Amino acid sequence: MEKGLSNKAIAGKLNIAESTVKAHVSRLIEALVVHNRLACVMEAQRLGIL
Structure with a gap:
């Protein structure tokens, strides 16, 4: 999210739904x-979480 990725892009990178x-x-x-x-x-x- 910090890098502005969509949910779909994040899911693809993490190999999750x-x-x-x-x-x-x-x-x-x-x-x-x-x-x-x-x-x-x-x-x-x-x-300070990110």
Whole structure:
């Protein structure tokens, strides 16, 4: 996500289903209490996770 990859691209790189990526992205967004992918990445960077 940090590199701007789509769910499909991430799934391809990790050799997992796109639905698995979607589920993880949704959980990250929920856990970081943000509303979209960009905000998720920015909050993860702010917290030192990335």
